[in-house]
Amino acid sequence: MEFIVEKIGMSRTVDVPSVPVTLLKVVETKVCEVKEDGKALVAYNSSKKLNKSIEGQQTKFGVSKEFNKFMTIEVAEGTEAGDLNPAALAEAAVVKTSLNTKGRGFQGGMKRHGFGGGPGSHGHRFGRRIGSIGNAEWPGRVQKGKKMPGQYGNTKTTVKNDVVSFDAENGILVLKGSIPGHNGARGLVRIVK
Amino acid sequence: MRNKYIESFEKAQLENRNIPDFRAGDTVRVAVRIKEGNKERVQNYEGLCIAIRGQGTGRTFMVRKMGANSVGVERIFPLYSDSIESIEVLRKGRIRRAKLFYLRELKGKAARIKELRRK
Numbered sequence: 001m002e003f004i005v006e007k008i009g010m011s012r013t014v015d016v017p018s019v020p021v022t023l024l025k026v027v028e029t030k031v032c033e034v035k036e037d038g039k040a041l042v043a044y045n046s047s048k049k050l051n052k053s054i055e056g057q058q059t060k061f062g063v064s065k066e067f068n069k070f071m072t073i074e075v076a077e078g079t080e081a082g083d084l085n086p087a088a089l090a091e092a093a094v095v096k097t098s099l100n101t102k103g104r105g106f107q108g109g110m111k112r113h114g115f116g117g118g119p120g121s122h123g124h125r126f127g128r129r130i131g132s133i134g135n136a137e138w139p140g141r142v143q144k145g146k147k148m149p150g151q152y153g154n155t156k157t158t159v160k161n162d163v164v165s166f167d168a169e170n171g172i173l174v175l176k177g178s179i180p181g182h183n184g185a186r187g188l189v190r191i192v193k
Numbered sequence: 194m195r196n197k198y199i200e201s202f203e204k205a206q207l208e209n210r211n212i213p214d215f216r217a218g219d220t221v222r223v224a225v226r227i228k229e230g231n232k233e234r235v236q237n238y239e240g241l242c243i244a245i246r247g248q249g250t251g252r253t254f255m256v257r258k259m260g261a262n263s264v265g266v267e268r269i270f271p272l273y274s275d276s277i278e279s280i281e282v283l284r285k286g287r288i289r290r291a292k293l294f295y296l297r298e299l300k301g302k303a304a305r306i307k308e309l310r311r312k
Contacts, residue, residue: 008198
């Protein structure tokens with residue numbers, strides 16, 4: 001079972017030992033169409049974007065104008081079209097959360113892959129450069145998958161966390177530990193156990 | 194401003210907590226629960242509160258005292274924690290700033306804080 005969530009931010013508990021927690025808000029979701037393989041087409045609100053194709057989908061499934069984003073997610077057996085009920089999260093003990101990590105832009109090898117770099121002083125010109133990237137006349141090319149500078153972050157990452165609590169009234173899911181992404185990032189939680 | 198959901202999550206935990214009102218410059222006695230193996234006992238730590246920082250459940254305070262051989266000892270306690278049995282305010286100090294880190298450089302008589310006189 002999957003639910004669309006939004007990352008709110010982090011806090012902690014006052015118990016001994018104190019637990020670092022991440023708060024997630026379950027985004028209001030409408031089930032449009034249940035498919036055979038346990039999946040369903042759902043609609044949720046994301047920005048104000050609206051065009052004729054979205055409007056056409058909305059009239060087809062009879063959802064209101066705010067629900068302007070469509071997505072296919074896994075749903076529980078016996079789910080019917082209408083509001084998606086997040087009550088199952090109350091019984092969940094472990095969930096997997098998929099979000100995009102914070103985008104860091106174009107980064108060098110040291111930050112992106114943890115390269116060692118060279119000495120900063122003593123007459124060196126190595127600094128933060130990546131160094132040699134290949135061998136000699138043989139193989140005469142750079143190995144595929146060679147770690148190099150490039151875009152770092154903003155990739156989908158999945159982490160597993162324990163559930164601390166779930167507030168059904170406000171739809172607030174509290175997880176132990178941290179999850180990827182910035183506050184306000186949207187992603188999916190999947191119930192593992 | 195903090196998010197309202199984070200605030201309500203923290204508020205629910207901070208209910209019914211009896212924390213006295215104190216600030217930097219006050220002398221406090223903190224009773225800390227210490228667990229050794231299966232035994233649990235309470236240890237008192239007394240000193241001058243030199244800073245309070247943080248917000249919500251993460252709020253902490255720093256207590257400085259002079260230990261043996263005039264070695265300064267500073268401990269940071271979480272203000273809201275189940276490991277703090279009680280906090281007792283022994284003396285109110287008259288101070289002019291929120292963080293009293295300048296006391297670290299002072300010794301002996303210079304490192305005193307005047308008591309707050311209530312009008």
